[in-house]
Every structure is written in structure tokens, then in C-alpha cells.
Amino acid sequence: GENxxxxxxxxxxxxxxxxxxxxxxxxxxxxxxxxxxxELGKRPQLIIDIRSNVGEKxxxxxxxxxxxxxxxxxxxxxxxxxxxSAVYFCAGHNFNKFYFGSGTKLNVKP
Amino acid sequence: xxxxxxxxxxxxxxxxxxVTLSCEQNLNHDxxxxxxxxxxxxxxxxxxxxxVNDFQKGDIAEGYSVxxxxxxxxxxxxxxxxxNPTAFYLCASSLARETEAFFGQGTRLTVV
Numbered sequence: 001g002e003n004x005x006x007x008x009x010x011x012x013x014x015x016x017x018x019x020x021x022x023x024x025x026x027x028x029x030x031x032x033x034x035x036x037x038x039e040l041g042k043r044p045q046l047i048i049d050i051r052s053n054v055g056e057k058x059x060x061x062x063x064x065x066x067x068x069x070x071x072x073x074x075x076x077x078x079x080x081x082x083x084x085s086a087v088y089f090c091a092g093h094n095f096n097k098f099y100f101g102s103g104t105k106l107n108v109k110p
Numbered sequence: 111x112x113x114x115x116x117x118x119x120x121x122x123x124x125x126x127x128x129v130t131l132s133c134e135q136n137l138n139h140d141x142x143x144x145x146x147x148x149x150x151x152x153x154x155x156x157x158x159x160x161x162v163n164d165f166q167k168g169d170i171a172e173g174y175s176v177x178x179x180x181x182x183x184x185x186x187x188x189x190x191x192x193x194n195p196t197a198f199y200l201c202a203s204s205l206a207r208e209t210e211a212f213f214g215q216g217t218r219l220t221v222v
Contacts, residue, residue, distance in 0.1 A: 001169075006152070032208035043200065043213040044153075051208070089152060093208050096141065096160050097168070102152040 002027040004092050006101025014109050019077045021104045023090035026071065030092040030099075033073050035064060038087045038103075047088075048075070080108045113137040116201050116214035123188070123195070123221050131186045131217045133201035139212075140205060142184035146170060147198040147216075156199075159184055188219065196221050 003026040013019050025033075031052040036044035050057045050064045050073065057064050061080075066073040077084055085108045090101040114135040123129045133142065141160050145153040155168030159178040173192025178184055184203075188195045198218050204211040 009150075034210060036213075043215050045213070046210045049210065091211075096166075096207075097155060097158055098143065098202075098204075098211055099155075100145075100153040103150075 002030055002092050002094055002097075002099040004090060004099045004101045006090050006104060008104060009102065010105045010107070012107045012109065013080050015080060015082060017080055019075075019080050019084070019106055019108075021075045021088055021090070021106075022072060023074070023092075023101050024070075024072045025092045025099075027092070027094055028068070028071065030094040032093040033064070033066060034091050034093070034098075035075050036089045036091065036100075038089065040086075044089060077106075080106075082108050082110050084108050114201065114203050114212050114214045116199075116217050118217060119215065121217055121219045123219060125221055126190045128187055128189050129219065131188070131199055131201075131219070133184045133186065133214055134182055135184075135203045135212075136182060137203055137212060138181070139203035140181070141203060142178070143202045143204075143211065144168075144174070144176065144184070144186045145200045145202065147200060153200065156186065195219055 006023045034049035037047045038044040061078045063076040087103045091098045117132045143158045144156040157176040159165035175187045200216045201214040202211040
């Protein structure tokens, strides 16, 4: 089955700086890669996703890049704000299942 | 909000008891999933279902059981065979193929 690895496990940045979270996956059959944000005690919510026929996707301060050859994808958050503090999960999807990374706890210091 | 509802939000269980967590969605999604979340860990798949009356084991199915008698409902039973059931349980649903998964608000189960 698929194996998704996510780094780093924790990330602390100063407000206004950029944050980058990286994920690798093992199964080349995976074609859909969502990113979720989970605030403390709440449900994960989709913030951005990318499909395998696209190399990059951007939505305001958030962008995701995908390198299918290397089997890795990354989340980029620019101009970070304190409300970006949360746990972020990457995921891959194949064989009718989502495979999640272990999560990155992002702390944005004011 | 969200269209997928889990209940209860908090649940306490005595050791040796079975307990059932509810998950209902009104999004007309075919696929439904149960995940377990432990502190500092990611989401681990317990069971998933693509259509009514069919479901598959995930990575950590031992000690759990599910049913999918209706498209809208996917209840999870935590049995006494589950050795360490205290965790945060998340239910999710999605259209069948490579689309966003929507999560319920979760059930925090504590064994006392």
C-alpha cells in the first residue's frame, strides 16, 4: 500500500515569514494529494489539493507543488499569521483510500 | 456545518464494554471512512466503505467493527477486544474517486 512521510514534525516561524512542509509518497499510482489543517480539538479541513497532472497550484498565501518523478509534494505558506498555527496533514489517495502523513505542528510567533 | 455529523462528542467506556460511535452524512457521498488519531500521530485508517453493504479493513481494524446498511450512516463499534481504545475518532466521507474528504467533528473516547 501507499506510505506517506511528512517533515518536519514541528515548525516554528516568525509572523510574516514563510513556512514549508514536505511530504513523500511511495506509490506512483497515487494521483490526488490534499492538504488538511487541523486546529486544536477540531476536525481537519481541506486547505488546498493538487492532482497529478498539475505541477503547482496556488490559492492566495498557500501553494502546493508536486514532483511526480521524485514522488514528493510540498505545502508553502507565505506571510504567515498567528491564525495559521495548527497541525497540517498531507495525504495521498489511491485504491479508494486516503493515506495521511503524520502531521506538522506549525507555530507562528507574533 | 460540514454535512457530516458524529455523536457523541465525548464518550466514556468502562473496560470490557463495547461502545458504538455514530457517523451520519447528508452529502450523498458514496465513500465513508473511520480514522483514529492519537497525540502526535497522524490519522490511521480503521475501516472504509465505498458502497452500501460493503466495507474493507484499514490498517488498524483489529478490535473494531462497522456496518454500512444505509448510504448515510457508517457506525463504528469499539469492542472489548481493542486493547487501547482511548483516542480521538474521526469519521469522513467523500465522493468515490479522488475528491475531498469531509470530516466530522470527532468523538473523544476515554476508557475509565
